Amino acid sequence: MDKAKAEGADIVELRLGSMSFSHISQLQNLINQRTLPTILSLRVNESTNGGKVDSISKNTGLQVLRVALQLDVEFVEIDYEVASDIIMIENDKPSNSQIIVSSYVNGERPSRERLGNLIACMQSTGADVVKLIVEVNYITEVAPILQMLTHSQVPLIATAVGSRGLISQLLAPKFGGFLVYGCLKSQTIPGIPTLLSLKQVYKLDHVNPWTKIFGLVSNPVSHSKSPLLHNYALRHIGYNGIYVPLLVDNLKEFFRTYESMDFAGFSVGIPHKEAAVACCDEVHPLAKSIGAVNTIVRRPTDGKLVGYNTDCMACITAIEDALREREVENGGISHSSPIAGKIFVLVGAGGAGRALAFGAKERGARVVVFNRKFERAKALAAAVSGEALPYECLDSYCPEDGMILANASAIGMEPHTDRSPVPKEALRAYKLVFDAVYTPRITRLLREAEEVGAIVVSGVEMFIRQALGQFKLFTGGPAPEDIMRKLVQEQF
Ligand code: SKM
Structure with missing residues (x-):
């Protein structure tokens, strides 16, 4: 309880079934000494030999409930199955405690109708607050x-269980949820954000019904630093928005389901960038020619989804700036792109690879594509009038010195930080090495490239530049670049 208080909780839930008491007086002491408003959660079994995890017998439950009501614990949570029996006790003996009646919903896909009926039944027990714990796939x-949450007549708490349910917590304040669950920083509970992230990253205290929702549509998604960066920037300019991770399996269905104007914009990550093109009503010419979208904005005038690609300029300008910086150090300066005429070796032919290939070609480079699935390498090479070579040739590929290498595969990304797409010795052929991976900031590929004397460009630079472009599209105004860069410097 003290830890929760220190981390900023407004209220704490005590689960009786997972505590052991030798005497009820210990519970009385705990309640009397509570340092935060408390929900005392009683998962009561009707049978004596158990069945539910964390549950206690009905007799113990009734005893505890009497104590809780006597001591005016702020909330007592009980199962729907035993709610009517137990609420009778409260009627006998009025108390200031409020009763939360909860139910676990699993099995078939939860429909609006099913949930609505259940809430009505739960409300009819006399509950002050209703809680749904719903299993989602x-x-x-x-x-x-x-x-x-929006339409319930009774105060409602809802948690969707598992990592795909995370938005049930992050968006609850927008849709009118009674409270949001967060866990201590020492805990990991899929779908339950840490209390610290609720306070420091998502800033739920500022979320209200008018808050616009932005998010990263990706799978996996938990590695992403976009929520950290975009929420910070939104707050900084005073924009009423929240940016959340969206763990999406089926892109089309996602956009079909979340079609309201509340969902104002999306970043698109692996593996959805190419499929995202077909989900948009309109696609910007650059994104169309690349065949990959990493930013989607819902146009406020008609709700249509418009797709863009901010990856392309982000990575190409990051590479160009690094090469120009070296030119200046060496006393030279060229007016054309420093990539022009160079061999641009690309590893990976997914969404990020496509952005790099099209950007490099547009700047006049000769693009050579390596990809584990050779067919994809060939298709991308053909699209940029480049060359595709078998993946096995990558280590020995060295037609000339001073080439540029760009890794657009996930090789080397956390947690597999010991991996690299190209061995150290082979890196001597490259003047510059770029890695689209940004977790960690310096991948093994970049570390080894630096050791053999190449200029290195971290994926962090691309990450920040693509986010600046996105932020502008999301908000219609300039991104606070300085503070976004400072955050990246401090936190990445
Ligand atoms: O294109 C970006 C995307 O917009 C966000 C992202 C992330 O948050 O990890 C990575 C890139 O795919």
């Missing part, structure tokens, strides 16, 4: 839960 299944 896909993020799209969270939508009816958010709708329930």
Whole structure:
């Protein structure tokens, strides 16, 4: 309880079933000494031999409930199955405690109708607050839960279980949820954000019904630093928005489900960038020619989804700036792109690879593509009038010195930081090495490239530049670049 208080909790939940008491007086002491408003959660079994994890017998439950009511614990949470029996006790003996009636929903996909009926039944027990714990398999299944939060007549708490349910917590204040669950920083509970992230990253205290929702559509998504960066920047300029991770399996279904104007813009990450093109109503010419979208904005005038690609300029300008900086150090300066005429070796032919290939070609480079699936390498090479070579040739590829290497594969990304797409010795052929991976900031590829004397450009530079472009598209105004760069410097 003290830890929760120190981390900024407003209220704490004590689960009786997971504590051991030898005597009820210990519980009385704990309640009397509570340092935060408390929910005492009683998972009561009707049978004596158990069945539910964390549960206690009905007799113990009734005893505890009497104590809790006597001591005016702020909230007592009980299961729907035993709610009517137990609420009778409260009626006998009025108390200031409020009763939360909770139910676990699993099995078939939760529909609006099913949840609505359940809430009505739970409310009819006399509950002050209703709580739903819903098992979800896909993020799209969270939508009816958010709708329930908006329309419920009774104060409602809803948690969608698992990492695909995370937005049930992050978006609860927008849709009218009674409270949001956060866990201590020492805990990991899939779908439950840490209290610190709620306070420091998502700043839920500022979220209200008018808050616009932005998010990263990706799978995986938890590695991303976009929520950290975009939420910080939104707050800094006083924009009423929240940016959340969206763990999406089926892109089309996601956009079909979350079609309201509340969902104002999206970043698109692996592996959805190419499929995202077909999900947009309109696609910017650059993104169209690349065949990959990493930013989607819902146009406020008609709700249409418009796709862009901010990756391309981000990575190409990051590479150019690094080469120019070296030219200046060496006393030279060229007016054309420093990439022009160079061999640009690209590893990976996914969404990020496509952005790099099109950007490099546009600047006049000769693009050579390596990809584990050779067919994809060939298709991308053909699109940029380049060359595709078998992946096995990458280590020995050295037609000339001074080439540029760009890794657009996930090789070397956390947690596999000991991996690199190209061995150290082979890196001597490159003047500059770029890695689109940004976790960690310096990958093994970059470390070894630096050791053999190449100029290195971290994916962090691309990450920040693509985010600056996105932020502008999301908000319609300039991004606070200095403070975004400072955050990246401090936190990445
Ligand atoms: O294109 C970007 C995307 O916009 C955000 C992102 C991330 O948050 O990790 C990575 C890149 O794919």
